[in-house]
Amino acid sequence: MKSDIEIAREARMDTVIDVAGKLGVPSDSVLQYGPYKAKISLDYINSLADQPDGNLVLVTAMTPTPAGEGKTTTTVGLGDGLNRIGKKAMICLREPSLGPCFGMKGGAAGGGMAQVVPMEDINLHFTGDFHAITSANNLLAALVDNHIYWGNSLGIDVRRVAWRRVIDMNDRALREIVCSLGGVANGFPREGGFDITVASEVMAILCLAMDLKDLERRLGNIVVGYTRERKPVTAKEIEAAGAMTVLLKDALMPNLVQTLENNPAFVHGGPFANIAHGCNTVLATRTALKLADYVVTEAGFGADLGAEKFFDIKCRKAGLKPAAAVIVATIRALKMHGGVAKEDLGKENVEAVKKGLANLGRHIRNVGQFGVPAVVAINGFTSDTQAEVDAVQAYCSDLGVEAVSCTHWANGSAGTEELARKVVALAESGKSQFRPLYDDDLSPWEKVRTVARSIYGAEDIVADKSVRDQFRQLDEQGYGRFPICMAKTQYSFSTDPSLKGAPSGHVVPIREVRLSAGAEFLVVITGEIMTMPGLPRIPAANTIRLDGAGNVEGLF
Template sequence: MSKKVGSDIEIAREAKMKPIREVAAKLGIKEEHLLPFGHTKAKISMDYVKSLKNQKDGKLILVTAINPTPAGEGKTTTTVGLGDGLNRIGKKAIICLREPSLGPCFGVKGGAAGGGYAQVVPMEDINLHFTGDFHAIGAAHNLLSALIDNHIYWGNELGFDTRRVSWRRVIDMNDRALRQITNSLGGVSNGFPREDGFDITVASEVMAIFCLSTDLADLTKRLGNIIVGYTRDKKPIYARDLKADGAMTVLLKDAIAPNLVQTLENNPAFIHGGPFANIAHGCNSVIATTTALKLADYVVTEAGFGADLGAEKFFDIKCRKAGLKPAAAVIVATIRALKMHGGVAKEDLGKENVAAVKKGGENLARHIENVKKFGVPAVVAINRFSADTDAELDAVRQLCAELGSEAIECNHWALGSEGTEKLAHAVVKLADGGSSNFKPLYPDEMPLWDKVRTIAQNLYGAQGIIADKAVRDRFAEFEKMGFGHYPVCMAKTQYSFSTDPNLKGAPSNHVVPIREIRLSAGAEFIVVVCGEIMTMPGLPRVPSANHIRLNDKLEVEGLF
């Protein structure tokens, strides 16, 4: 069934990459519209992007998944495999992915460019500095941070209450020591000491704005709308009040152009932006997605974590804001992950256990039902492992059939596009069938509290939501400020439908506690924090960084 497969980085290193101009030519993009970064990656000029405005859109396919487990699901790998599979059966397709963050690369997760024979390349570049987008986003964010403290130092004309400065600093690295700091120590010449802290760059509101903006003018407007703090009488202070929006845009003017690379099979891939999938919406940039839709018949994209977070935010935030209408969805599952949701320990996943697959299938079933609540038809991709048995696969097929969805075995990790041919045909049938009737889960005018409750009850299976009076008052305050029409961005654990990461399967009638809410006025959504959510991860006891090095040939090793 499968061939012997080396490590991801070994396979990527053996890739026969085409010059990026040849990949662009497949899409009808002339070399003059490319801004090359070496021979195998390039940005597409914004002038060219604008010229596509009146082109007909292709069909948008979302790849999402069940709640993630340590057993692995393979959402990015499936996205790449499906894109290759569509091209294999003669369709013009582009994949759209997020850019990986350096923090997880050197932390516990490792690289994030797919795996096996379903990867995007150049893998090392994509996982490391790539085209410098994240550095530009971090610089723009920290410029605003510097302007705040500089303004306070030179007289504080805007009247910042230094206890209520809400804008922190960022770095694209996992560093728990920076979560909470005191800045401006060292005497009068260094400013006024105050509490501060760092988030990881992907959690920055600048990142969310970058990925939701439609052009440079929209980007500037949104950056100006960032609320950075409050006065003593609790009036908001905006980035535009500091005259920061212009300079921040200058730092982002090149980064905003979408990045073009290729898969191992030399098919086009846009990799652009990468907001945190917990604290933000977890999707690649609107500009990359809408550009791809003008250039291909099918665009395959993914959203972070399981469908309860990723697909919901993709539908309710990105599609709502950008006017996107997805034609179909793919829900990725593995037999191993379903067993874990069925109560099997990681060390026992290699043994056949049909009963556990059926029990864990409750998680998959809820995701299928949830995606269909948005009016989007769904197919299930079973990312097959060598230890999976026919009886276990049959149990998943039967479950999906009872819910009106097809479950298709995929072997793209070992076989590349050959392993996703059947899935590609099924996706085309769904997308071309006209059965999609996409609609967001809630209307803009619904009160913020009711939006949260709607998500919790309809998607999480919760009985309801609870919050302290101070939090409920904050909901009312944001509505009074004129932000009640914003969508809500749920920040909760990715491992469960509940706020308890250990509660697997499909828990019901639980209560979702809301710890706090945050206003992202530039990104134009309200972040609703449920449980403990980290915006600055820490490194594990043995970080991936310990194994990453250059060999004698100056090749990167240890990047998975």
């Protein structure tokens, strides 16, 4: 079969005006970035407030492995499948980050016959949203250092500047830096550092903001540092929120593109799921619910990270009520969780599948804790055997959940018709009784413990006294009602990425807690999580180039 980029390049795309027309969006509300991508105006979005909402469907997955699960591909395939069976449906995805595109993970526009296009644009600069977020983040950093240089009237302790700079690239050399060197004219030397743009609190804020007013309010609440007396200093006090909002005013508008089958898709926002909350923007999701009867969205990585944060942060804050969930699994990933090496995944091994099903089973039970009915999508590979598929379906049946084989990568919407019908049946059954995992009033420490025990299967959590004091201080400062955003490895239910399957009885070490006062959650860092990735020994960038006709090669 052809590569993803070859398939995408051969797509026969409708104009973005025609795609918007399928949703009933008038052409004067479609702000075009060329013929195939556009933003939807905020004025038009505001006019939809009284429209009823469609059904929200979350696509999540089992714990990821190098074998791949295909969550984005399944999201696209399901959206196309719902349209194929006569439902008015659209999808909502996150925007890809340049760091993974040029690193090892690759792009995030789906794959095979289930992609969003134009693929190269979406994976590269797109409509400039990430550049705007990077600029707004770094404007605030510049204003903080400038305030300190010109007298520091707010009394910021240079040892306690909390705001870091960002860049949309994997660059380990920038993780920890010393800035303002070179003498008196350059300011006061201090330690600093860079995160990747998708880890910026500005990204999280953009993805949770309801409108421009809410965006500016949240930006103003960002805590940039502390005084010697440990009093927080905010972006509002630095007088930065207005200018940051100006930089982000266009970025807040959802981006409209299409699938290979010319169905509408919002691709907007992109916080990391193992560091931030891993969901597309609230504004895109809420707008889609006004425009379509079914909205299919995804949350990053496995359900222990993406789905938990989708439910406990995004749905809680935005008042969303999911009607159904899809949990993506592959036979290959199940075999890896069952102990099979990557080079042996092509061989039938029913016993390894059965062993690996413990991982899928925990994800099924976890989604059930939120009161959302689920169906399992078996994302098919040619190496799968019927005996292996039968083992998955029998296991899921025992848990009261159906498992459906899907072939959307090879066959597009024709490969997700059955899944689409199962999702519609779940959504229309009225079985969803969505509820967050914990109450707002629970203390931050107990919120973390609840997630660790209920979702990760842990026995308890542990932290040094200094970290426990952080929890107590944040609670006393009025931030205790915030939900928590767990920063944890995506490769295991534990904090040890080598522990596959469904480990239990482990202890989750809490290394640090960071306040995201603008995003209105607490980031709880466990194990060895980095907010600035590095490039692999042989990065994808080494093979990305233009061919003789000016087409992009090597992007995947």
